[in-house]
Amino acid sequence: MIIAVDAVGGDFYPKNPITGALRAMEENPSVSILFVGPENMIRNELASLEYDTSRVDILHAPEIVTMEDTASVAIKTKPYSSITVGIKAHQQGRCDAFVSAGNTGALLAASTILLGRLNGVLRSTIAATFPTLKGPALLIDAGANLELRPEMYYQFAKMGSIFSEVILQQESPTVGLVNVGEEREKGTDIHKEAYKMLETLDNFAGNIEGKDILCGTTNVFLTDGFTGNIILKFGESIPEMLKLKIAQTMKEQKVDEATQNIVYKLLKESLSGFDYQAIGGVPFLGVNGVSLVGHGNSSPAAITNMIHSAVNCIRHRLNERIVSSLH
Amino acid sequence: MIIAVDAVGGDFYPKNPITGALRAMEENPSVSILFVGPENMIRNELASLEYDTSRVDILHAPEIVTMEDTASVAIKTKPYSSITVGIKAHQQGRCDAFVSAGNTGALLAASTILLGRLNGVLRSTIAATFPTLKGPALLIDAGANLELRPEMYYQFAKMGSIFSEVILQQESPTVGLVNVGEEREKGTDIHKEAYKMLETLDNFAGNIEGKDILCGTTNVFLTDGFTGNIILKFGESIPEMLKLKIAQTMKEQKVDEATQNIVYKLLKESLSGFDYQAIGGVPFLGVNGVSLVGHGNSSPAAITNMIHSAVNCIRHRLNERIVSSLH
Numbered sequence: 001m002i003i004a005v006d007a008v009g010g011d012f013y014p015k016n017p018i019t020g021a022l023r024a025m026e027e028n029p030s031v032s033i034l035f036v037g038p039e040n041m042i043r044n045e046l047a048s049l050e051y052d053t054s055r056v057d058i059l060h061a062p063e064i065v066t067m068e069d070t071a072s073v074a075i076k077t078k079p080y081s082s083i084t085v086g087i088k089a090h091q092q093g094r095c096d097a098f099v100s101a102g103n104t105g106a107l108l109a110a111s112t113i114l115l116g117r118l119n120g121v122l123r124s125t126i127a128a129t130f131p132t133l134k135g136p137a138l139l140i141d142a143g144a145n146l147e148l149r150p151e152m153y154y155q156f157a158k159m160g161s162i163f164s165e166v167i168l169q170q171e172s173p174t175v176g177l178v179n180v181g182e183e184r185e186k187g188t189d190i191h192k193e194a195y196k197m198l199e200t201l202d203n204f205a206g207n208i209e210g211k212d213i214l215c216g217t218t219n220v221f222l223t224d225g226f227t228g229n230i231i232l233k234f235g236e237s238i239p240e241m242l243k244l245k246i247a248q249t250m251k252e253q254k255v256d257e258a259t260q261n262i263v264y265k266l267l268k269e270s271l272s273g274f275d276y277q278a279i280g281g282v283p284f285l286g287v288n289g290v291s292l293v294g295h296g297n298s299s300p301a302a303i304t305n306m307i308h309s310a311v312n313c314i315r316h317r318l319n320e321r322i323v324s325s326l327h
Numbered sequence: 328m329i330i331a332v333d334a335v336g337g338d339f340y341p342k343n344p345i346t347g348a349l350r351a352m353e354e355n356p357s358v359s360i361l362f363v364g365p366e367n368m369i370r371n372e373l374a375s376l377e378y379d380t381s382r383v384d385i386l387h388a389p390e391i392v393t394m395e396d397t398a399s400v401a402i403k404t405k406p407y408s409s410i411t412v413g414i415k416a417h418q419q420g421r422c423d424a425f426v427s428a429g430n431t432g433a434l435l436a437a438s439t440i441l442l443g444r445l446n447g448v449l450r451s452t453i454a455a456t457f458p459t460l461k462g463p464a465l466l467i468d469a470g471a472n473l474e475l476r477p478e479m480y481y482q483f484a485k486m487g488s489i490f491s492e493v494i495l496q497q498e499s500p501t502v503g504l505v506n507v508g509e510e511r512e513k514g515t516d517i518h519k520e521a522y523k524m525l526e527t528l529d530n531f532a533g534n535i536e537g538k539d540i541l542c543g544t545t546n547v548f549l550t551d552g553f554t555g556n557i558i559l560k561f562g563e564s565i566p567e568m569l570k571l572k573i574a575q576t577m578k579e580q581k582v583d584e585a586t587q588n589i590v591y592k593l594l595k596e597s598l599s600g601f602d603y604q605a606i607g608g609v610p611f612l613g614v615n616g617v618s619l620v621g622h623g624n625s626s627p628a629a630i631t632n633m634i635h636s637a638v639n640c641i642r643h644r645l646n647e648r649i650v651s652s653l654h
Contacts, residue, residue: 070512133568143507146515180470180556185397188473188553210560214568226515227554229507233537234558238565241460241541242597249597255589262582263590270569270576 001030001314002057002095003307006082007037007045008064010101011296014045017101020303022051027304028311034095036061036086059094061085065106067296074106075113083107087114090289097290097310099281101298107291108144108284115289118319120326123152124286125225126293127160128232129168131273132216138164138173139221140285143229153177153194153222154201158325159285160220161203166316167283167309168219175201176208176218178227183207198222239271280305283313286322290314328357328641329384330634331422333409334364334372335391336429338623341372344428347630349378354631355638361422363388363413386421388412392433394623401433402440410434414441417616424617424637426608428625434618435471435611442616445646447653450479451613452552453620454487455559456495458600459543465491465500466548467612470556480504480521480549481528485652486612487547488530493643494610494636495546502528503535503545505554510534525549566598607632610640613649617641 005021007014014037021033032055035042039060046056063081065074074081086098087110100107104126112124128142140160141148148156157175164173177198179187184195186207198204205218213221213231223231246267250260280302281294290313294306313319332348334341341364348360359382362369366387373383390408392401401408413425414437427434431453439451455469467487468475475483484502491500504525506514511522513534525531532545540548540558550558573594577587607629608621617640621633640646 133571146507178557180473180553210557210562211564213561214564226507227557230505230537230554231557231561234540234561235537237538237541242569244460245597245600246593249593253593253596255593259586259589262586263593266573266576266580266582266590269580270572273572 001311002032002034003310004034004036004059004086004089004095004098005303005307006086006098006100006102007035007042008082008102010294010298011067012298013037014041016298016300017303018042018045019049020298020300021307022049023300024304024307025051025055028308031307031311032056034059034089036089037082038062038064059085059089065103067103069103069106071103071105071109074103075109083110084114087111087291090291091115096314097292099292099294099303099306099310101281101294101296101303101306104143104293107293111284111287111289111291115287115291117286118288118323120323121286122149122155124284125156125159126284127163127282128228129282130213130221130232130235132214134216135273136168137216137219137221138168139223139228139232141223141225141228142232143225144284146224146226148190148194148224150190150193150197154197155286155326157198157201157204157220157222159322160222162318162321162325163283163285164219166318166321167312170219172203173219174203174205175220175222176205176212178213178221178223178231179207179209181207181209242271243267281309283309283318288319290319328638329359329361329422330637331361331363331386331413331416331425332630332634333413333425333427333429334362334369335409336427337621337625338394339625340364341368343625343627344630345369345372346376347625347627348634349376350627351631351634352379352382355635358634358638359383361386361416363416363425364409365389365391386412386416392430394430396430396433398430398432398436401430402436410437411441414438414616414618417618418442423641424619426619426621426630426633426637428608428621428623428630428633431470431620434620438611438614438616438618442614442618444613445615445650447650448613449476449482451611452483452486453611454490454609455555456609457540457548457559457562459541461543462600463495464543464546464548465495466550466555466559468550468552468555469559469609470552471611473551473553475517475521475551477517477520477524481524482613482653484525484528484531484547484549486649487549489645489648489652490610490612491546493645493648494639497546499530500546501530501532502547502549503532503539505540505548505550505558506534506536508534508536569598570594607636610636610645615646617646
């Protein structure tokens with residue numbers, strides 16, 4: 001299996017993508033890596049590292065999409081970026097997947113435009129894993145489509161369920177529609193219409209509210225990309241806010257250093273589920289290919305895990321399952 | 328000043344509304360209370376309590392709106408409920424304000440229909456105080472209007488700023504538009520249009536993201552009622568989730584009891600800002616009157632504080648300020 005890796009994606013390139021990819025290769029003998037990016041930069045980084053050279057190749061892409069570029073600017077003005085060149089290589093069958101910790105908007109646009117959508121899919125989307133008391137849940141849409149039509153909720157419920165089962169290995173995952181109340185007539189007309197379509201699914205658990213998210217009431221949280229993005233970023237901010245708040249309290253109450261250390265350790269342990277590095281990356285669902293994106297802040301370990309996720313998507317034929325679920 | 332109090336609002340009626348109201352009366356000699364609800368029930372509760380009888384009156388309302396009633400059912404089928412009778416008494420000038428810990432939807436509907444909107448106001452709304460690292464911020468709309476037109480964002484920004492300054496006593500409060508990114512062209516067409524209108528306000532600080540909420544990046548968080556409701560309920564669930572998570576970790580790690588107690592105490596202290604009881608209640612903004620709603624779970628102290636807030640709304644002529652800001 002050849003996994004193409006964006007060597008200049010994320011905040012810590014080329015170091016993190018390259019070391020993370022080499023580790024994935026060590027951990028899985030069936031993986032070969034195709035690094036995509038400026039050739040010299042990649043060669044320089046690789047020069048000091050030890051790895052199986054027979055399983056590493058480089059695809060030159062001189063341009064770099066920054067985290068600030070808008071998706072349309074990235075696609076139109078940087079045709080030789082690692083993102084465009086990498087996705088094209090995947091489209092042409094030169095690799096089995098493309099993974100990047102780079103600009104999510106540009107990646108989604110390139111993946112959708114160049115790879116196209118799977119047969120029957122109305123919109124491609126991005127899901128995110130979300131920490132809950134019961135382990136990671138799946139938030140879908142996590143920001144790709146700000147507004148949804150009812151039938152998109154329905155398709156996303158199916159795609160999210162398959163991802164949750166196959167990749168997150170959750171047995172018989174349930175789906176909840178994020179809404180302002182539990183009753184079926186809650187929400188906008190679009191939510192009411194979506195509810196009616198979702199009811200026909202065996203694993204639809206009804207509406208869930210804001211308070212159900214951290215509890216992990218369902219395995220899949222179904223929402224439009226606007227609300228999804230707000231929930232996701234709000235959730236990500238909880239651990240840091242909490243650390244600051246508790247530090248403040250301990251300072252005010254003149255808590256001794258030994259106790260402070262115990263508290264910080266407990267806090268770190270308790271909030272470890274909020275560490276997105278453990279998951280690594282998520283695929284764009286509905287595109288005709290395997291394209292994954294990770295957090296800009298990805299560590300080498302996050303890149304390694306994103307590559308393992310890509311391998312799982314391929315092995316478990318995620319896309320074939322999505323297509324057959326929609327027909 | 329006569330404050331009408333819904334004696335059968337919330338989960339703990341008539342005890343909490345009645346004891347909370349009597350305390351407010353003790354704390355503020357200029358306050359008289361008009362209890363609204365089933366007369367016998369109110370008399371029974373008052374019988375065992377000591378209070379200044381010259382400042383307490385009862386307005387009989389035999390019907391009770393439950394927390395489960397939909398707003399339209401409550402208004403149409405229960406014309407003699409404490410909510411309808413109380414708001415009508417306010418409309419007729421028999422009291423200066425109405426406060427309730429009851430069904431928010433029914434209260435909003437009754438307030439809007441019976442009291443009407445202030446001159447120039449497109450929609451009445453409900454704001455909620457939200458705990459942040461920098462103290463309480465104001466989330467508006469907190470669930471009253473699931474979808475907003477751009478000019479409603481603009482009006483809510485003005486109403487929220489006035490409330491924040493006058494009632495929450497925040498100096499020169501800033502307003503942020505909750506959005507999926509900081510850049511001005513982020514969000515749906517409605518957000519982009521709202522941004523253009525908001526820019527003309529001196530205190531508009533631009534878009535804020537999910538991660539800015541707990542930090543308290545601005546004093547007012549402007550959002551549609553759908554997203555606002557999700558944020559609010561999500562936020563309210565954080566302390567409980569955290570306590571459970573840390574308890575779990577301490578159990579796993581066999582932390583001794585003394586340390587556990589220290590940790591719980593620190594946690595309680597740190598999360599005390601999340602205690603909505605301290606604020607008590609929030610007014611429906613934009614209605615032609617003073618009508619406040621509190622959490623269904625309100626303690627007597629929360630009721631007391633809600634009455635003090637009502638007094639502040641009257642004293643500081645909140646509604647006059649809103650009307651003049653819109654002209």
